[in-house]
Amino acid sequence: MLLRAINLKGGYEIRSGFVKAVDGCSLTLSEGEILGIIGESGCGKTTLGKLLMGFTMPPLKLLSGKVLISDIDLYSYDLENRRRFWGSLISMVPQYSMNALNPTIKIKDFIYDFLKQHKRDITREEALEIASVRLKSLNLSPSVLDMYPFELSGGMKQRVVIMISSLLNPKILICDEPTSALDVSTQRVLLELLYNMVKLEKIVSSMIIISHDVAAISQICDTLYVMYAGKIVEKGPLDEVLEEPLHPYTKALISCVLTPEERIRRSRITGLKGAPPNLLNPPAHCRFAARCPLAFSKCKQAEPPLMRIGNREVACWLFNGDER
């Protein structure tokens, strides 16, 4: 087991209270695994990613829980000391980070500055050597090193940013919405790159991809986690989850995926009405109950725990788990 997160709870301190964006999430990631986290915007996916990194910059705060990476207990270090793990042990590519490249400096200078922060005594030549080797292994042209960010297309920028975040060979790479705002062909190339990094080149051991685009990430993930209103409501091997989603929310999410296939044209798909609950004061019962087409009395009384069903776990009162 490469990463284990145990019962993470955390969120944002704001004037009117505490937004529990992540409320009791556990996660395991093994060597060589690509794990996808899906859910609507505002369900806490990004916050979970930050908590896994130990990136608790105010107003984000961890309330309880543990993150173990290999044998390192991340939160036994304070924020200042956690920094040294970022980039080398665990790395994150935030959403829209491709637009965060400084437009006035060339990619190679950016890479040199980046590497220098972690390895004081690195020379310029060494830095460029590392970068061009990495570019080659990822089928990218080393000529991008001499370019300014504005000379690169959106997809290319995104690939360069991901390449840079892997330069220090982190064990785990977390990508937040890596494919959003990209055209399908660019998106495909990017997914190939991510797949390569884990499965073929083994540049990173494991990867967590956070996305709202089920179809896109389902192409490369092994495991799928479904998040709703700060909680993980279903998790399991990708194929099983897609084939037979258990949780009504997962069902709705998957039925809403529009792909150019005959079935979607003939039918009229019903979307989900309403909005997720306010995480300042989430309901004490099942958080999906208000929008759930299958909700019954028990759903509005108590919160369902994650129950194991075969290879999978689901938090829904429609099921009686194997255990517990």
Place this chain on the structure above:
Amino acid sequence: MEGARGLMAEAIYALRSSPRLMIGVSIFSFYVMLAMIGPLLYPVDPRKPIFEHLQPPSPQHPLGTDVLGRDVFAQLIHGTYYSLKIGFMAAVIASILGIVIGGVGGYFGGVIDDLLTLITNIFLCVPTIALLVILAAYFRVRSEWIVILLLGITTWPSMARSIRSQILSLKVREFVDTAKLCGMSSLKILFREVLPNMLAYIVMYFILNIAIAIVSEAGLSAIGLGPTGIISLGMILRWAIVWEAVRYGAWWWFIPPGLSITLISLSLLMINDALDKLYNPRARTTR
């Protein structure tokens, strides 16, 4: 009503968060109060000689008297009033000219823009003070309104230029297209949709224009081309220069008006600078 309360809250928040704004507003308010209620609290005729020449400050005459035996404090009160009035009114004229010329040129583009930019550039090239001197010298009698007009038509070009460049970047935003789809006319879009986006900017420029006009008026008066028949801060300085107040060592005659001009324009610049920091979109963090 809700809007007015929101504005108050915003103003209080702004004052609290910026000491610079607080100081600027305090100094400026002090001079406005001096001009407004000064004549009521200190009802002395600033023109009437009292036959006590060049008296240093005393309880009867807090700022002494000038060479003709007139009360300097009373002159200062009236001078502040006229200087502020001239500055304010000149800034109104300059701002209207700047907004219309810069706004219409920038928004409509094409030949209108070329023409208006040309006029703006010509005005920008000619040194303002030289132009002012030539124009002012043309008039034998310069009422306060003539001076206001002269200051107004020499202060607008830099504002027009800035407004134009702001409009150029705003007009390609899609809310302008949305407004067109609502069937609004171009002029309506310019004044109701585009210009309100620059309100903070316009207010800042307006404040700057007041400061420029007050200082220009003082400069014009100091070389004898100021308004005739009224007392402004510049005119007090002018008399002090003509009657060689410095040689007499009559510091109470030339320091108060000079200091007042400096403080008023400084306070306006401080307000302008503080507002820039508050309203600059890059400094804003809410979204």
Place this chain on the structure above:
Amino acid sequence: MSILLRVEKLTKIFTAGGIFGSKMRVVAVNGISFECREGEILGIIGESGSGKTTTMKTILKLYKPTRGKIYFRGRDIWTIPNKEYYRHVQGVFQDPYSSINPVYRVRHLFDNIFDNLLEDVSLDERHEILSEVLDRVQLKAEEVLYKYSYELSGGQLQRVLLAACLLVDPELIIADEPTSMIDASMRVTILNVMRSLREEEGKSIIFITHDIGQAFYICDRLLVMRKGKIVEEGSAEEVVFHPQHPYTKRLIADVPKLGKKLILRR
């Protein structure tokens, strides 16, 4: 079905640079012709830079065409007064944040429409009508009307903009990526609204997107644009199941299908 909108050999070239400097010429749209029939949803598919947004803005009279003509019900659109044209043709732009004036509350947009396009609606009726159109896009009037654009999410704003179109009730709506920021579960609901506009009210929609799945869900016909030209045109089934042009073939192949593992191209 009669033809509602006809675009004939439309070309739009953007130039930059002055009389003396070297001129930059960008051919955004290059001699395209197509038509949109009454009661159909026409999809325009293309990647960024394909000229689809320029086409949209030219149809909406926001750009003057360099060459070519556009006819609405047989009339050259530049001979139709703006107010009249915009009562019949409306649009939703791609970026919802920049589409709404940041200095006003959302209500201002709707009031502009009432004031200029729907003058016969009395002030008292406005709120009720607004509640109705907002309800159709799953928004509550009190949750959005008195907010500023930066207080709402991109998805909410896109629905506000669609509601503005519904308010005008035009015959043709041109929508540029109108659901890009809406969550997938809500997106289907919004696409269903567009579908019912056609099915129940006989409206026409030009749906501009790079998402072939969405286009396939609601469109009758598809145009595929690339570098300012139309490379393929046909019924949605034809284009998706039997693409002819190599570009379309690649585009369709690259669309992620649920659970189909990525086959690496080397």
